[in-house]
Amino acid sequence: MPYLNIAEVESAVTALATSYPGLTELVTLPEASVEGRTSHALRITTDPQARKDCVLMIGGVHAREWGSCEILVHLAADLLEAHQGGTGLAYGGCHYTADQVQVLLHRLDLVLFPLVNPDGRLHSQTVDPMWRKNRNPAYGGASRDPACVGVDINRNYDFLFDFATAFAPTATPQVSASPCDPQVYAGPSAFSEPETRNVRALLDRYPGTRWLVDVHSYSEDMLYNWGDDENQSADPSMNFRNPAYDHTRGLPGDVTYAEYIEKTDADSAVLLAEHFCQAVAGVRGRTYKPESGFHLYPTSGTSDDYAFARHFVNPDRGKVLGFTVEWGTSFHPPWAEMERIVLDVDAGLVGFCLATA
Ligand SMILES: [Zn+2]
Helix, strand or coil: CCCCCHHHHHHHHHHHHHHCCCCEEEEECCCCCCCCCCCEEEEECCCCCCCCEEEEEEECCCCCCCHHHHHHHHHHHHHHHHHHHCCCEEECCEEECHHHHHHHHHHEEEEEECCCCHHHHHHHHHCCCCCCCCCCCCCCCCCCCHHHCCCCHHHCCCCCCCHHHHECCCCCCCCECCCCCCCCECCCCCCCCHHHHHHHHHHHHCCCEEEEEEEEECCCEEEECCCCCCEECCCCCCCCCCHHHCCCECCCCCCCCCEECCHHHHHHHHHHHHHHHHHHHHHHCCCCEEEEHHHHCCCCCCHHHHHHHHHHHCCCCCCCEEEEEEECCCCCCCHHHHHHHHHHHHHHHHHHHHHCC
C-alpha cells in the first residue's frame, strides 16, 4: 500500500522538523488519542518570535480519507525545500516563483497537523476501509455492533452542538446523537474527544491564526463558512447564539433564518476559496467548486464553523475564517491518481496562502 501508515505520517512530520531545524518547530499535541497515541504538528516559521498571521491546516480527521495526510506532509516538504534552496514550485501547469515562496513564508506562519485521528486511520487501513470516526468505545453501551464505536470528530466541536434545539424540525443536518450511527455521531458533549481538543489547543496556542483549512475528501469542493444555513450580512442579531432562532435553522431557500457573516468576511472567504480553485485548475484542469459548507449539506459541530464562531463567542479571540477542502472523487483513489491529487491540492493551498495578503 503506497499510502502512508500512521507510523509513517508521524515519522514524516518528525523528519521534516529534524531536517529543517531553523524553519520548523515540532509541536507535541497536549492529548493522547483514545488509544494512547501521541500526535505531532509541524510549525513552519522563519521567525518563531514574530507575531505573524498564521494558517492552521489539519488533515486525517476522517479516518477513511487517507490522502489528506499525504497532502499536508508533501505541502510542508515542498515549501521547506523550496525556501531552503531558493527555488520556486511547479505543480503541473501551476507555477510559483522563488520570490512567491519566500514572501509566503516570511509573511505567514504555517501550522500543519496532518493526522488528527491516528486510531481511526489505523482501523481504516487495517480492518474497515470505510471507517470514518475515532475509536472511542465508551458510548456504545452493551452493544456488540462494531458501528457503536467512535465519534465523528468533525461533529464534536462547539458550534450548535445541540442540533435538535438549533435546527428546524424539518431540516436535515448531517449529524446524529446515536452512538451507533456509523458515520456522524457527534459525541455526548462538545469536545468530548481528545482528538477534537487537540485541534482546539492549536487554535488557542497560536492566537495569530487567521485561517483554518481542514482537508477532507471527497467532492472537489472548497467550502467556506457557514455550514448550518445560508449566509446573510444584513442582520447581526440573526446568529447562532440567539435562542430566538432555535428550531428555525438549516432550511434552504427560506426567509426565516440565515447565518450572519460580516460582508467583508463573506467577500474574503469567497475570494480565498476562488483563489484555491483557480490554482487547482491550473495544475491539470480539475474543476473544484467554491461554495459555502451549507451548500454541500447542513452541519453542526464542524471545525470550520467552530473556528469562525470563536471570535463571536469571545471578542478577545482573533477572527479565524474556516475552510474545508473536499479533494478528489473517491476516498481511496489508486496511488498514481492520489499523487496527482496531492499536486492539485498543494498548488491550491499555496495559492490560498498567497491570496491571504
Ligand atoms: Zn471528511
